[in-house]
Amino acid sequence: MVNIIKKIDEIAVKDPERIVYDYLGQTNTYGELKQRSDAWAHAISQQNLAKGEPVMIWGGQTFEMIASFLGCVKAGHAYIPIASYSNAERLTMIQEVSQAKLVLAIDPLPDVDLAGMTVLQAEDVKDSTQAPDPAEFVAGNDNFYIIFTSGTTGKPKGVQISHDNLLSFVDWELADFDLPEHPSFLAQAPYSFDLSVMSLYPALMAGGKLVVLPHDVTQNFAQLFMTLPKMQFNVWVSTPSFAQMCFLDKTFDGEHHPDLTHFLFCGEELPHTEAEKLKQNFPKAHIFNTYGPTETTVAVTQVEITDEILAKYDRLPIGRVKEDTKITIDESKGEKPGEGEIIISGPSVSKGYMNNPEKTEAAFFKQDDAEYASYRTGDAGFFDGDMLFYRGRIDFQIKFNGYRIELEEINFYLSKNELVRYGVAAPKYSKDHTVQQIVAKIELKDGVRRKYSDAELTKLIRADLAKNVMPYMIPQRFVYEDALPISQNGKVDIKAVIKEVNS
DSSP: OOOHHHHHHHHHHHOTTSEEEEETTEEEEHHHHHHHHHHHHHHHHTTOOOTTOOEEEEEOSSHHHHHHHHHHHHTTOOEEEEETTSOHHHHHHHHHHHOOOEEEESSOOOSOOOTTOEEEEGGGOOOOSSOOOGGGSOOTTSEEEEEEEOOTTSOOEEEEEEHHHHHHHHHHHHHHSOOOSSOEEEEOSOTTSGGGHHHHHHHHHTTOEEEEOOHHHHTOHHHHHHHGGGOOOSEEEEOHHHHHHHTTSTTOSTTTOTTOOEEEEOSSOOOHHHHHHHHHHOTTSEEEEEEOOGGGSSOSEEEEOOHHHHHHOSSOOOBEEOTTOEEEEEGGGOSSTTOEEEEEESTTSOOOBTTOHHHHHHHEEOOTTOSSOEEEEEEEEEEETTEEEEEEESSSEEEETTEEEEHHHHHHHHHHSTTEEEEEEEEEEOTTSSEEEEEEEEEEOTTHHHHOOHHHHHHHHHHHHHTTSOGGGSOSEEEEESOOOBOTTSSBOHHHHHHHHTO
16 A cells, blocks of 8 residues: 555445444544535634644544544645643643644643644535645654653653555554454554554554544443443454453453454553463464654554464563564673664654654664664563563553553653652563552652652642643652662662662
C-alpha cells in the first residue's frame, strides 16, 4: 500500500454501505466516513493555515473524531488528538508547544484562554460536494499525527509520526498477525494514547470495523461488565492491565465471546500469570505480546504466546523485530553482559519531538551510512537468539496501566507545592514486574505537619497535582516522612526511595 488516505477512500467508494464504526450500537458506514472527512477537509482548508501546520482536536471516541482526523490529513495537516477528559491546562500546554492556530472542538472546550486560536465546532462543518485534492493529502515524510506524552519538567513532548512511519506499522500488523479478513477491532484506548492506533488504521485499511468501548464506560466497573458481553469483535487491543481488570467479569471467556480470535497487547509488560489465565479462558484465541515506544509508531516487535513459550519462560519475551526494523543493545548502559539499552532503527522511527530540538537530539540520532533514524528507548533489554526481552527502565520513566509516565514530571509538580519540601513519586512493583501503584513519598516543609492531618494533606496535594498532570499520573498512595534520603550530590536519592517503596 502506498497512501493510507487513498486506500481508505477506495474502500468507501467500492463498498460505501460497509460498517466502519460501532459506538455502543450506533453505527456509521465507510461512505459516511468519506463524506464527513471530506467535509472536515473542506472546512479546514478554508482556515488559511500554513502548509503542514498541525491542528489540535479535542474530543472523546465518537465517529466525528476519526472523521476529523481524516479531514485533517486530507487537507494536508497533521492532527493532535487530546482526550476531552484531560485537564484544561493540558490543552494550553500542548498549544504552547505545538503553536497550533486551529482547534477542532468535537466535544465542548473547557473554559481556558485560547487567545489567537480559531475554534471549529462539529456543528459548523457542513457537508460539501467539493472533493479534497489528493495532491494536498499528507504523504511520505509529512507528519500524519502528533501524540503528546509527559515530559520531565511539566512540558509535554509531541512525538511526530509521519505518513510513512504509520504505513510501515500498519503494513506489518496486517501482514504478521494472521488477522481475520475485514477484522472487527475493539477500540478501547483513548485516541490521545498511541495504543489506539493499533486498532484504528489497521481496521480502516483492511475494510474492517471499530467497535468502541468509550473511556467513561471503562471507568465504571458495573457499566463495563454490562456492556462488554454485548459487544461483537474478533480482535482485542488493550494494555495487559485492562484485560486483567476484565477477569473480574465472569463472562470474560471464549464461551461468551465466541468471535474473539486475537488478543494484541502493548503499552506495558504482559505478566506470565495473565497470559496463562487468558489461555485457559480463551483456548482457541491467538495471544500476541508486542513492544514499542510511541517514538517508533506503536510497536516494533511481536510474539505469539503459545503453550511452549509459557513453559519455557517465567518472564515473557516481547518478540521478534519486524522485518524492516533493526534493534541493537547498547551494552554500555547495562548491568550484565549482553544486556543494555534498546536502540531501535527503521522506517517507523519518528523524526523527533515537535519544536523541541534539545530533547530530540538527546533521544534520536542517525549513523552516517544508515538509511533510517535511530531512537534511544531508555528501556533495558537483551536478545536470546532473535527473541527480545524487556528488563525495565534505565531512567525514571515507567509504564502504568499502559500510560507512559515520567516520574520526574510528577516530582516537579509535587516539589512546587507550597506544603512540600521534597516529593518523589515511586513505582511499587508486583511480583510480575509490572507497576502496581504509584506511591508519593513526601518530606513536608517545617511546621506543616502540625497544621494538617495526613488525610487533609493528601486531599490538598492531590487537588494541586490535578491542576497540572493527567489523572492517571496522580499517585494512589501518599506517605509522609520526616526526611527523604539524600544522595552524595545533595539531591533527593530517587533510586533509594524507589528501593524503599519496594523493600
